[in-house]
Amino acid sequence: MSVLTSADQADSADSADSAATVDLGPAAALACRECGERFPLGPIFACASCFGPLEVAYDLPGGDPEELRRRIESGPNNIWRYAPLLPVPADVAEHPNLNPGCTPLVRADRLAAELGVTGGLYVKDDSGNPTHSFKDRVVANALEAARAFGFTTLSCSSTGNLAGAVGAAAARAGLRSCVFIPHDLEQGKVVMAAVYGGELVAIEGTYDDVNRFCSELIGDPIGEGWGFVNVNLRPYYAEGSKTLAYEICEQLGWELPDQLVIPIASGSQLTKIDKGLKELIQLGLVADRPYKIFGAQAEGCSPVSRAFKDGHDVVRPVKPNTIAKSLAIGNPADGPYVLDIARRTGGAVEDVTDEEVVTAIKLLARTEGIFAETAGGVTLGVTRKLLAAGVLDPAATTVVLNTGDGLKTLDAVAGTTGPSATIRPNLDSFREAGLA
C-alpha cells in the first residue's frame, strides 16, 4: 500500500472540519510512533517526517483513581463507559452507534481442567458484539472520528468481519457506506456485507489489490468526504482495541491478568491491548505488576512467529495459506511492535497448524459452549501448545481472546462435524445406534 503522509493529506483534511476544532474527548494529538513528532488531530495516518505510523496521544484524566473507577462503573454497559480514555467526545453514548463491548469474560473451568491450568483461565468472548466480532469496537471509534471530520461515507477494504461491522455501523449512524471486498469471498460473508444496504463493491483481484485500490481512492477527488476506517481513520480505529484491555481488567475486579494470549493479524490489536494495560497502570486503576503478552498465528501465515523464533526485529512478509482468513495478513504492519511487546513482557509468539485450529475450536465448544471462529481456534490452539511446552505458566491467571464467531467460518468444522447417528423415529432404531 502506498503511504499517505500528513502533508499529502492536507487537502483531504481541509475538505472536512478543521482539525483544530475537532472534539475527540481526551485525544490531544496524533504522535508518530517512530520519531515522536506530533500532528493536530485529522484524517492522517503516517508521519510527514519519517513515514512512521501515527497514533493517538491523550490528555488522560488525572485525579483520584477511585473516582475514575466509579465514573466508569456507573457508565453505560458498552465501550463508552471508557469514553474518558478514548478518542471520542464525552457525549458519544448519545450518538446512534452499535454500542459494542462489555462482552463476557467467561471463567473457563472445564477448559482449564482439560489443559491443566490451575491459576484461573478466562475466555474473553468478543463474538458477543453486535456483528459478532471485535471489529465493532474499532469501527465504533472510527465512526466518531468520521463524524468529527465531517465525513459522509464510511468505507474499508475487508475480507469479511470488517465489512459487516462497517456496513452495520454506517446504517445505524445514517451514513453512506461503500465497502470493498475481493470478488471471490464466501457467500455468507458477501451477504453479511451487503445486507445493511450500503454499497458493496467486489474487486477482481486479491485482498492486496483491494487495499491498493483504496489507497488510490483516498488520493483521488472521488474519495473526498470518505472515511476509510482502516486507512485514513486508522489511528482512531485502532484505539478501539484498548477497550479489550479495560474490560478484561475491570471484569477481573480491576486486576491485571498474569498472561494474555492474543491473535495476530496486522498486530494492531495486540499492541493496543498492551497500550490499554499500560494506561490503566498509569492512571492507578490497576496495581502495577508484570504481565506477559503472547501472540498467536496460524502456521500458514506466521511471519511474526517466525521472526520471534529467529530472534529477528523485522518481519519478513509471507503469502498466506490458512483457514484462519481473518488473520491472513502476510505483511503485518505492527509486526515489529508485536515482537517488541512479546519480548519486553516475557511473552512469546507461536503458531499452530490448521488441524490444531479445528481441534481447538471443537475443544472450546465442547468444554465451554463457545463456538469460535478460526481466529479463536488459532488463539486457543497456541495457548494449548505453549502450555504443553511449559512457556505459559499453568499456575498463572490467563486470558485467551476469542475475537469472532464460528457461524462466520462454518466451513472450518463442517466437514468433520455432524450427527452422531441417523435413525428412524422409534426406540429400537435408537437402541441400535448405541447412544442410549
Next chain:
Amino acid sequence: MSVLTSADQADSADSADSAATVDLGPAAALACRECGERFPLGPIFACASCFGPLEVAYDLPGGDPEELRRRIESGPNNIWRYAPLLPVPADVAEHPNLNPGCTPLVRADRLAAELGVTGGLYVKDDSGNPTHSFKDRVVANALEAARAFGFTTLSCSSTGNLAGAVGAAAARAGLRSCVFIPHDLEQGKVVMAAVYGGELVAIEGTYDDVNRFCSELIGDPIGEGWGFVNVNLRPYYAEGSKTLAYEICEQLGWELPDQLVIPIASGSQLTKIDKGLKELIQLGLVADRPYKIFGAQAEGCSPVSRAFKDGHDVVRPVKPNTIAKSLAIGNPADGPYVLDIARRTGGAVEDVTDEEVVTAIKLLARTEGIFAETAGGVTLGVTRKLLAAGVLDPAATTVVLNTGDGLKTLDAVAGTTGPSATIRPNLDSFREAGLA
C-alpha cells in the same frame, strides 16, 4: 404429541431428587393453567386432573419495590439479576451456564422515521445472546430445573436455534446432551447443533415425527435421567421468556411500553412476556397502566392470526410453508392463550407474506444495522402492516422483538443481496460503475 401427566411421570420424578426438597428459589409449585390444581415441583408438564398445561406458581418477594429494584439493578448483567422472580435457586449465577440476557433495547429512530412512528420505537435485539437467539434464556432456566431434579442428560427436539442453545448450555454445565433433529436440516444448523460435542441424532422424518419420538423416549427407561427442555422441563423452560418483559421495562427506566409486537411459534413466549409484565405491576416495579400485545405470524403458518381474524377461540392446525422456519409450528400449544391476551389487552394478531418478511429484514438492516433472522422479519413486517392499517398507534411507545440472528437464516436474503458492482481494481472501472 402424547400427553404425559403428573401421575404418569411419578416414576421419572422419583428417579431424580425428591421434588419435595427441590430448591428453585421463589417457585412454589406447578399449577394447572386450566383448572388451577397445584402439584409439587417436578419434571411434569400436564395436569393429572384435566390434562391442562402446568406452569410455575411463585411466592414472589414482597416488601418495598424500591428495594427490589435496587437489588435487581445491582445484580449481574444477565437474566440472573431477576433470579428473585424466576424458578432458579438464589445462587444460580454461581453455576456454570451461558448467562444470557441483558441484550440491547435499541432506540430505533431511523426505522421509526421510515415507519412514521413518533412515540418512540425500540427493537429488543435478542441476537445478542450467547448462541444468538432468545432460546438461551429458556434453556438457562431449564438447565437449573434439570440440575434440581438430578438429570444428567439435557435433550430437546429442534429445528435449529434450540439445538444450538441446548448443546452449548450442556457443554458449559458439563452435562451430557442428546439433541434430536429432522434429518434434512440445513448444514449450518446441523454444524451449530453438533459442534458443542453432545450427541446429535438425525431422525428420518418430519419435526412432528421427532417430537413424537421424544415423547416415547421420556416414557421409556432409556429416557431416565433425561431432561427434555421443551417437554418434561417445559414449565421451567417457558418461564425464561419472562426475562424479556423484565429487561424491556427496566431498559425503559422501569416503565411499561404501550405496545409490544411479539412473534408467535408455540405462543409460549408471548404468554410469558404478558405474565412477566403482570408480575412487574403486581410487585410495584412499574406503574400499572394499559399495554397492548400484538402477535406476529408468517402467512405460511398463521393459524393464530386466522383464528383472531375469524373471531374464534380455538386454533385450527395448519401445515406450515414459510421461510420463517423457527416460527413454523402448525399446531401452536399456546394459541388459545395468545388469542385471549391479544383480545384482553386490545392488541391483535396479524401475518405477513414471505416477501414482506424479506423486505422487513432488509429494512431493519438498512436503518438500524441489525441483521435479523426470518422471525425478526415476521415481527417487523407485521409491525409495518399494523401501522399502515392504523391498528398500531404511531404515537405510542412500541417495542418490536428480534428473537434471532440473520446469520442463521442467510438463505432468506442471499438470493437478493449482493455486491452493487464488480469492478477491476482501478479508478476508471469504479467511475464506470456509477457509484462514485
